[in-house]
Each structure stands twice: as C-alpha cells, then as structure tokens.
Amino acid sequence: MQIYEYKIPMPDIGYNANAYLIKHKNKKSILVDAGPNSPQALDALEATLKKAEVGWDNIEHILVTHGHYDHFGFVAQIAERSGALVWVHPADRNKLTSALKNPFFIDPEAAIPFLEELGIQRTKIAGLINEVVTLEGGTKPLPESSIRSLSQGAVLNLSGLTIIHTPGHTPGSCCFQLVENGAVFTGDTLLPEIIPNPIFDLEGEERDLSLVRLQESMTKIRLLRASKAYPGHGKPILSIDSAIDRQFTHMAKRSEQVLGILGVYGLSTFSVTNKLFPSDGGRYHTWLALSVTLGHLGWLRVRNCVRTRRNAGIVYWEAQ
Numbered sequence: 001m002q003i004y005e006y007k008i009p010m011p012d013i014g015y016n017a018n019a020y021l022i023k024h025k026n027k028k029s030i031l032v033d034a035g036p037n038s039p040q041a042l043d044a045l046e047a048t049l050k051k052a053e054v055g056w057d058n059i060e061h062i063l064v065t066h067g068h069y070d071h072f073g074f075v076a077q078i079a080e081r082s083g084a085l086v087w088v089h090p091a092d093r094n095k096l097t098s099a100l101k102n103p104f105f106i107d108p109e110a111a112i113p114f115l116e117e118l119g120i121q122r123t124k125i126a127g128l129i130n131e132v133v134t135l136e137g138g139t140k141p142l143p144e145s146s147i148r149s150l151s152q153g154a155v156l157n158l159s160g161l162t163i164i165h166t167p168g169h170t171p172g173s174c175c176f177q178l179v180e181n182g183a184v185f186t187g188d189t190l191l192p193e194i195i196p197n198p199i200f201d202l203e204g205e206e207r208d209l210s211l212v213r214l215q216e217s218m219t220k221i222r223l224l225r226a227s228k229a230y231p232g233h234g235k236p237i238l239s240i241d242s243a244i245d246r247q248f249t250h251m252a253k254r255s256e257q258v259l260g261i262l263g264v265y266g267l268s269t270f271s272v273t274n275k276l277f278p279s280d281g282g283r284y285h286t287w288l289a290l291s292v293t294l295g296h297l298g299w300l301r302v303r304n305c306v307r308t309r310r311n312a313g314i315v316y317w318e319a320q
C-alpha cells in the first residue's frame with residue numbers, strides 16, 4: 001500500500017485543500033476526499049494518478065471526511081468517470097445529494113428562525129445569508145445510487161480502513177485509520193495550524209453542542225495512538241498529542257473570554273459574537289464567528305457556567 005498526498009489550490013480562499021490517494025498492490029485505489037469542484041482539483045488528481053501509475057478505472061472508493069465543498073465538491077465528477085462508490089456518514093449525506101450553493105446549510109429559508117433566535121435583527125438576516133450563499137461554481141449533486149453510508153467502528157475490507165465517527169466540525173465528520181500502519185486521516189477535525197471551527201448545523205437539536213462534540217472527537221483521535229495524521233488542510237501531523245493539547249488550551253482560553261464578556265448581563269449570541277470578534281474579517285466571517293461563539297456558550301452551558309433566558313423569540317445567555 002502506498003499513500004499519495006496531494007494538494008488542491010483554492011485561489012479564491014488563499015489556501016489548499018488536501019486529498020489522498022491510497023494505492024493497493026493490485027492498483028486498486030481509494031481516495032480520501034477530492035477537493036472542491038474546480039479545474040485545480042482535476043489537474044491535481046490527474047497528476048497524482050500519473051505519478052501513482054493508476055488509471056481512473058482503478059479508483060474503487062471515495063471516502064468523504066465530511067460534507068464541506070472543499071472536500072467533496074469534486075467527488076461527483078470522479079464517481080461518474082471512474083464508477084467509484086462514494087462513502088459518507090449519514091449525518092452529512094444530504095450535503096452531497098443536494099446541489100449545494102453554500103458551505104454550511106442546505107435550505108437558506110430554514111436558517112431564518114434560528115438566526116432570529118441568535119439575536120440577529122431581521123433586516124440583517126438576508127444580508128448574512130447572501131454572504132454565505134455565494135459560493136462560486138457550486139457542486140454537482142451525487143446520485144443516491146452511488147453513495148454508501150459510513151458507520152462507526154466498521155472496517156471497510158477493500159480499503160483496509162477503520163471508520164471513526166468524529167462529529168463537531170460537522171455532524172457527519174469521520175476519521176479513517178489505516179489498519180496496516182495506524183495512520184489516521186482526520187479531515188478538518190484535527191488540523192496542524194488552524195483550530196477547527198465547531199460549525200453549528202441547522203438540522204437536529206444539538207445546535208449549541210458542536211464544540212462539546214468536537215472536543216469529544218479529539219479525545220477519540222487521541223485514543224487511537226496514531227503515529228501520523230493526514231489532515232484536510234496543511235502538512236501531516238507527527239505529534240498528535242501536542243496538536244490536540246494546543247487546541248484544548250486555545251479553546252479553554254476562548255471559553256474564559258466568552259464568560260468574561262457575559263459578565264452579569266444577559267446577551268444574545270450575536271451580541272457576544274460582536275464583542276468576541278470586533279473586526280469584520282472577510283468572507284463567511286460572520287457565520288464562522290457565530291459558530292465559534294455558540295460552540296463556547298454551549299460548552300459553558302453543559303458545565304453549568306451559563307444559563308439561557310428567552311425573551312421575545314431571542315435567547316439570552318447569562319453567567320451563573
């Protein structure tokens with residue numbers, strides 16, 4: 001077995017997405033993620049296939065770490081050309097089968113009541129949704145028939161990979177551990193330089209628990225005792241424990257900061273977000289900033305450090 005790491009440039013965002021080709025002895029190959037739907041993703045894959053001396057027909061499975069366009073956007077084209085089966089966790093499946101125009105949610109209308117609950121004024125909601133729904137290119141929806149479901153603990157026999165469900169960054173995020181050498185593919189759940197964002201999902205009841213789930217998932221990764229992690233962005237991680245420690249330290253500081261902002265007053269999630277991130281940092285900033293804030297508020301709620309109060313449809317957070 002051989003692993004070929006390749007990078008897909010995303011010039012509009014200014015960083016790369018990683019994808020991986022795992023080639024087995026008989027040339028049968030598996031891809032872990034595929035990058036966004038872009039000419040760069042095609043170029044990078046073709047160069048990798050050439051280097052690995054495998055053909056499109058040799059790609060048998062595509063494993064998707066999670067339902068964000070920078071990881072699965074190009075999967076439909078590869079599946080169509082190679083006949084490969086696509087594997088994704090059921091919680092992120094809808095993101096692959098709908099023609100996704102934004103990286104975070106399927107139905108913009110469905111976001112409105114929840115955004116109001118976060119304390120965003122009705123007049124600002126349309127602007128915020130527009131900010132998110134402007135992803136260039138979009139993605140091609142995958143037909144249901146080419147998708148298979150990943151389940152926790154299963155070993156995909158053909159690929160020699162164990163599936164670990166690691167929700168938090170998205171509800172269906174998964175890591176894959178190679179049976180042969182213990183290395184683990186971590187998607188955006190464990191990254192070398194960036195702190196993964198606990199992006200909230202509009203589906204389900206656990207909207208403020210993304211950070212709690214993300215930390216549980218990092219603990220799961222730690223327990224794998226892997227010697228190497230292949231992340232969704234950046235270089236391979238050789239010291240997994242210290243990468244996880246760094247993230248926990250950063251997150252603990254952030255939670256303290258959120259608690260400090262709350263003081264004795266009740267504040268909406270949006271008000272806390274504006275105090276936590278006072279400068280407007282660019283595209284998708286607000287959505288990501290809201291996710292970080294809500295994640296920390298939920299983390300503090302689970303620890304009984306804050307409580308919520310509802311008034312006129314808005315949720316207010318208070319320190320306790």
Ligand SMILES: [Zn+2]
Pocket residue numbers: 066068169188
């Ligand atoms: Zn992601």
Ligand SMILES: [Zn+2]
Pocket residue numbers: 017068070071188232233
């Ligand atoms: Zn990503």
